[in-house]
Amino acid sequence: MVYGFACAPANRPAGTVGSADAASKVYVAPGQHDEFYAFMSGGFNGQIGVYGLPSGRLLKIIPVFSQFPENGWGYSEETKPMLETTFGNIPWDDLHHTALSQTNGEDDGRWIFVNANNTPRVARVDLNTFEASEILQIPNSGGNHGSPFITSNSEYVIASTRFSVPIPQADVPIADYKKAFKGTISFIAANEPGKMDVAFQLLVPGYDYDLARAGKGPSKDWVFLTSYNSEQAYEKLEINASKADKDFIAAINWKRLETCAKTGKAENWPVDYVHNVMDEFSRVARSETKKSVKMLTPQSCPNSIFFLPTPKSPHGADVDPSGEYIVAGGKLATVIPVHSFTKLQQAIKDQAFETEISGIPVLKYDAILAGEVKDPGLGPLHTEFDGKGYAYTSVFISSEIVKWKLGTWEVVDRTPTYYSVGHLMIPGGATTKPSGKYAVALNKITKDRYLPTGPELTQSAQLYDISGEKMKLILDFPTTGEPHYANAILASKIEKQQKKYYSLAENRHPQVAKAERDAGIERTGKVIHVRMTAIRSHFAPDNIEGVQVGDTVLFHITNLEQDWDIPHGFAIQGAINSELLIMPGETRTLKWIPRSIGVFPMYCTDFCSALHQEMQGYVRVSPVGSSVPLTANTLKAKGQVARAAQRGITLPTPPGAGTGPVDAHAVHTTGAPRPR
Numbered sequence: 127m128v129y130g131f132a133c134a135p136a137n138r139p140a141g142t143v144g145s146a147d148a149a150s151k152v153y154v155a156p157g158q159h160d161e162f163y164a165f166m167s168g169g170f171n172g173q174i175g176v177y178g179l180p181s182g183r184l185l186k187i188i189p190v191f192s193q194f195p196e197n198g199w200g201y202s203e204e205t206k207p208m209l210e211t212t213f214g215n216i217p218w219d220d221l222h223h224t225a226l227s228q229t230n231g232e233d234d235g236r237w238i239f240v241n242a243n244n245t246p247r248v249a250r251v252d253l254n255t256f257e258a259s260e261i262l263q264i265p266n267s268g269g270n271h272g273s274p275f276i277t278s279n280s281e282y283v284i285a286s287t288r289f290s291v292p293i294p295q296a297d298v299p300i301a302d303y304k305k306a307f308k309g310t311i312s313f314i315a316a317n318e319p320g321k322m323d324v325a326f327q328l329l330v331p332g333y334d335y336d337l338a339r340a341g342k343g344p345s346k347d348w349v350f351l352t353s354y355n356s357e358q359a360y361e362k363l364e365i366n367a368s369k370a371d372k373d374f375i376a377a378i379n380w381k382r383l384e385t386c387a388k389t390g391k392a393e394n395w396p397v398d399y400v401h402n403v404m405d406e407f408s409r410v411a412r413s414e415t416k417k418s419v420k421m422l423t424p425q426s427c428p429n430s431i432f433f434l435p436t437p438k439s440p441h442g443a444d445v446d447p448s449g450e451y452i453v454a455g456g457k458l459a460t461v462i463p464v465h466s467f468t469k470l471q472q473a474i475k476d477q478a479f480e481t482e483i484s485g486i487p488v489l490k491y492d493a494i495l496a497g498e499v500k501d502p503g504l505g506p507l508h509t510e511f512d513g514k515g516y517a518y519t520s521v522f523i524s525s526e527i528v529k530w531k532l533g534t535w536e537v538v539d540r541t542p543t544y545y546s547v548g549h550l551m552i553p554g555g556a557t558t559k560p561s562g563k564y565a566v567a568l569n570k571i572t573k574d575r576y577l578p579t580g581p582e583l584t585q586s587a588q589l590y591d592i593s594g595e596k597m598k599l600i601l602d603f604p605t606t607g608e609p610h611y612a613n614a615i616l617a618s619k620i621e622k623q624q625k626k627y628y629s630l631a632e633n634r635h636p637q638v639a640k641a642e643r644d645a646g647i648e649r650t651g652k653v654i655h656v657r658m659t660a661i662r663s664h665f666a667p668d669n670i671e672g673v674q675v676g677d678t679v680l681f682h683i684t685n686l687e688q689d690w691d692i693p694h695g696f697a698i699q700g701a702i703n704s705e706l707l708i709m710p711g712e713t714r715t716l717k718w719i720p721r722s723i724g725v726f727p728m729y730c731t732d733f734c735s736a737l738h739q740e741m742q743g744y745v746r747v748s749p750v751g752s753s754v755p756l757t758a759n760t761l762k763a764k765g766q767v768a769r770a771a772q773r774g775i776t777l778p779t780p781p782g783a784g785t786g787p788v789d790a791h792a793v794h795t796t797g798a799p800r801p802r
């Protein structure tokens with residue numbers, strides 16, 4: 127047994143295989159693809175890291191609750207509204223958990239949902255664009271750690287409040303905790319893109335709510351959430367919330383709640399919360415504030431929630447692939463308790479209640495228990511399943527994965543992790559159809575596993591081969607942020623659905639220029655709109671004059687390419703936000719406020735072609751009140767005029783065009799012709 131806390135020497139043989147053997151198991155030959163996509167939460171970076179498994183290669187970082195200068199997420203005018211909340215525009219959060227969308231309890235490859243812990247939010251990320259398409263703030267929540275957990279047909283994403291707070295918020299003494307503080311469990315309608323909303327909330331006692339899983343198969347109408355701090359401590363929780371022998375798993379019948387909400391049992395509570403959606407065609411995000419939410423209570427919807435006593439400050443609640451067993455990871459418990467869904471149903475029928483708390487029946491532990499896993503190690507946290515009758519529990523303090531058998535509850539294997547594993551993840555391990563091939567340990571402590579990088583070390587993830595009787599460590603791979611949870615899905619389920627580019631014909635951006643001749647410039651007071659196009663290897667216009675110090679210049683750049691993997695970038699000297707990365711067919715906007723006179727270069731930041739270095743231009747900035755007219759050399763391309771002529775189209779001659787369109791200057795509003 128390895129009970130030393132993270133003190134095992136690195137590179138020891140236990141649980142590892144010979145390095146040649148391990149290397150061959152994770153080797154993906156040049157030009158070949160990985161078998162799985164793994165979506166690893168980025169923790170305090172607010173992003174998702176996408177890795178290939180088994181190679182551990184980083185494929186992409188998806189910014190969600192963060193600004194990301196690499197592609198302008200949260201910096202471009204189109205994406206800024208995605209980060210709106212009632213607290214303001216929040217460019218950061220703490221992303222812990224991922225949940226792939228499901229159909230019939232299986233991963234279906236449509237979306238992945240993720241939570242923001244700090245400012246309660248849930249996001250939907252589309253798995254054909256690998257972009258966040260929707261973010262919903264959660265009202266009446268003190269922090270959204272316990273989220274998102276998805277029901278087996280993606281009906282709802284479930285989110286619980288970690289910190290209980292006065293609900294509705296109020297100015298009260300903290301010492302009034304027991305009286306005034308409450309928790310909520312939110313049920314977010316999730317199955318219609320663009321329409322995420324809090325369908326209803328359930329008001330629950332003021333504990334800390336932690337992790338959850340929705341049921342599946344026979345238990346699919348239920349969700350099981352752990353809670354701790356049933357002591358209702360509000361200071362020194364380390365001691366004061368660890369006193370009781372048992373806390374609770376809340377078993378909630380969401381179907382019943384849904385019926386109660388639909389039949390008028392809920393009250394409408396006024397509260398502001400924000401919903402942000404990226405429009406599919408304009409690719410401009412819009413943000414709206416919602417004004418009320420439906421609130422249910424255990425009293426207004428009886429028999430919808432039961433407490434299952436569970437030792438001791440439970441953390442993970444996981445449901446096996448059959449839907450029968452509910453496994454609790456009690457971080458301070460000496461056993462892993464497993465509840466039986468069948469027994470739970472019977473106990474409710476028999477009213478095998480030991481007491482009632484705020485209208486919530488508390489079931490008798492012995493009446494619902496299926497079994498206990500003895501000797502699970504110190505600090506069991508989270509459990510996943512291989513679909514072959516075994517469960518794998520991450521054990522934090524003794525730093526190991528413990529494999530045990532469902533039904534007999536005996537431990538059959540254990541292997542160290544380096545070091546102090548939090549979550550573990552088996553592809554499909556939370557669904558009805560796990561792929562029992564690999565397990566990934568998401569470790570909390572890195573120590574000596576990699577080349578050191580100053581005070582902050584990289585993060586430690588480890589890949590285990592679990593196809594045989596014994597688990598085998600086959601790969602260490604570092605990750606970004608602090609990975610909490612992760613999901614992985616067979617690449618074959620989503621590889622083919624990838625969007626290659628946005629359709630230029632369908633682009634409904636209000637400032638789109640679908641061809642170079644649509645490019646132009648326009649002034650309204652101190653605001654200048656530049657409609658610009660990008661195509662290999664030039665911008666149109668690429669010379670702009672008549673901008674004045676202090677103007678707000680909005681560069682709306684449309685990438686005219688209709689080809690996979692040809693983004694263009696855009697940067698201008700002194701822009702204080704970031705560059706833009708514009709996907710083919712889309713329009714993105716950079717705001718720039720020049721502070722001094724001069725001629726400022728702009729250029730493409732993504733190496734797009736042999737003449738990428740030529741993809742550049744200038745903006746001339748004059749003093750306030752200058753008489754330099756606003757001009758842009760939009761119809762610069764001789765080729766375009768010729769091509770248009772071939773198709774029988776005569777391009778309009780812009781005002782101010784002297785001898786012809788070759789070096790004409792389109793001036794759209796403040797139209798004094800350019801002096802020649």
Ligand code: RUQ
Pocket residue numbers: 222223271337441507508548549610611
């Ligand atoms: S929690 S290490 Cu933030 Cu998912 Cu258990």
Ligand code: CUA
Pocket residue numbers: 660661662663693694695730731732733734735738739741
């Ligand atoms: Cu476009 Cu480089």
